[in-house]
Amino acid sequence: MGQVTLRGIRKRYGDHEVIQGIDLDVRDGEFMVFVGPSGCGKSTTLRMIAGLEEISGGDLLIDGARANDLRPADRGAAMVFQSYALYPHMTVAENMGFALKMAGVSRAERDEQVRRTAEILRITDLLQRTPKQLSGGQRQRVAIGRAIVRKPKVFLFDEPLSNLDAALRVDMRIELTRLHQQLGTTMIYVTHDQVEAMTMGDRIAVFNQGRIEQLGAPMDLYHRPANAFVAGFLGAPRINFIERPAAHAPGAARRLWEALGGAARPAAARLGLRPEHLQLAAGHDESAVPATVVLAEHLGDVSILHLRVDGIAELLTAKLPAGAGALHDGDTVGLIASAEHALGFDAESRALDARPAVPVAA
Numbered sequence: 001m002g003q004v005t006l007r008g009i010r011k012r013y014g015d016h017e018v019i020q021g022i023d024l025d026v027r028d029g030e031f032m033v034f035v036g037p038s039g040c041g042k043s044t045t046l047r048m049i050a051g052l053e054e055i056s057g058g059d060l061l062i063d064g065a066r067a068n069d070l071r072p073a074d075r076g077a078a079m080v081f082q083s084y085a086l087y088p089h090m091t092v093a094e095n096m097g098f099a100l101k102m103a104g105v106s107r108a109e110r111d112e113q114v115r116r117t118a119e120i121l122r123i124t125d126l127l128q129r130t131p132k133q134l135s136g137g138q139r140q141r142v143a144i145g146r147a148i149v150r151k152p153k154v155f156l157f158d159e160p161l162s163n164l165d166a167a168l169r170v171d172m173r174i175e176l177t178r179l180h181q182q183l184g185t186t187m188i189y190v191t192h193d194q195v196e197a198m199t200m201g202d203r204i205a206v207f208n209q210g211r212i213e214q215l216g217a218p219m220d221l222y223h224r225p226a227n228a229f230v231a232g233f234l235g236a237p238r239i240n241f242i243e244r245p246a247a248h249a250p251g252a253a254r255r256l257w258e259a260l261g262g263a264a265r266p267a268a269a270r271l272g273l274r275p276e277h278l279q280l281a282a283g284h285d286e287s288a289v290p291a292t293v294v295l296a297e298h299l300g301d302v303s304i305l306h307l308r309v310d311g312i313a314e315l316l317t318a319k320l321p322a323g324a325g326a327l328h329d330g331d332t333v334g335l336i337a338s339a340e341h342a343l344g345f346d347a348e349s350r351a352l353d354a355r356p357a358v359p360v361a362a
């Protein structure tokens with residue numbers, strides 16, 4: 001079992017409360033991602049679960065038993081750090097077997113565990129090397145291996161891929177997902193990378209300023225964000241926010257607001273529209289909203305257009321199939337937007353058809 005429950009968890013540094021009462025149920029076998037901007041408290045929360053930070057208030061339960069005061073080694077949790085934290089003078093095999101040695105496990109048993117773990121991670125041919133003879137990706141595998149041999153109830157990952165280059169991150173992301181499927185062990189994974197969050201998590205907890213803004217399955221958060229913060233954090237390019245135009249605003253801004261159904265939603269202070277939901281009119285179209293291409297980024301499979309609409313302060317972003325590749329900076333286009341995909345937010349940035357901000361799982 002590997003069930004982790006947080007009840008009103010708080011963390012104070014002096015007078016500064018950096019975690020302001022977190023309630024969360026991580027299910028046995030779940031891949032839970034903590035995501036959020038820098039400084040939002042996701043690492044601190046993970047470190048409190050690991051036992052590396054004292055808990056200032058609330059209860060931490062692991063498999064139903066209070067764990068606030070347990071030593072890190074007694075919690076059944078194994079942490080993998082961004083910095084790998086390998087022992088430089090030990091071989092890979094020794095690094096991986098070290099915790100077992102400390103626990104008094106016999107040599108034969110240790111060797112067998114290390115051998116099996118190395119197979120899972122495909123690092124058998126590296127076992128006799130030292131860390132400095134390894135690439136970043138290989139070191140990260142060893143660090144994960146060191147956690148696996150301990151057979152923890154829960155793995156805790158603190159931005160484990162952020163020291164790797166972009167291509168390797170993608171590979172390791174897939175490997176970790178595969179590993180989770182293979183082991184079936186609970187994993188809690190901290191990242192500020194929303195692509196990692198979206199692709200790896202069974203559920204995502206979006207952190208902001210020491211609280212959880214929303215908890216849910218990736219697609220749920222993407223399509224039904226509880227508030228503008230979550231809508232803006234998930235999705236690349238970022239969602240477009242369109243403010244309610246003033247009565248004297250230019251015609252283009254008012255037409256866009258109408259096309260998006262803003263007029264029918266009196267409580268909406270602004271609307272959100274994902275870049276993939278802005279389209280270009282094929283030819284002349286009375287209903288299209290005129291816009292100017294400020295920057296066209298052609299990425300091969302898609303083109304990203306940054307567009308200015310008269311009366312809208314921020315540039316709008318459109319994500320189009322590569323067929324729109326003929327467009328250039330300075331071109332004038334007609335935008336087609338429909339109310340169907342527009343998300344409404346009130347003056348407090350709450351989604352208009354919102355559910356509770358943090359639906360705590362049973």
Ligand SMILES: Nc1ncnc2c1ncn2[C@@H]1O[C@H](COP(=O)(O)OP(=O)(O)OP(=O)(O)O)[C@@H](O)[C@H]1O
Pocket residue numbers: 013018036037038039040041042043044045192
């Ligand atoms: N030892 C400490 N003493 C005082 N304040 C701290 C300490 N450690 C963290 N903080 C503060 O707690 C808040 C949360 O930090 P934390 O590292 O958990 O954020 P994070 O979301 O993991 O950010 P990042 O992605 O940058 O690591 C920050 O405001 C940070 O400055």
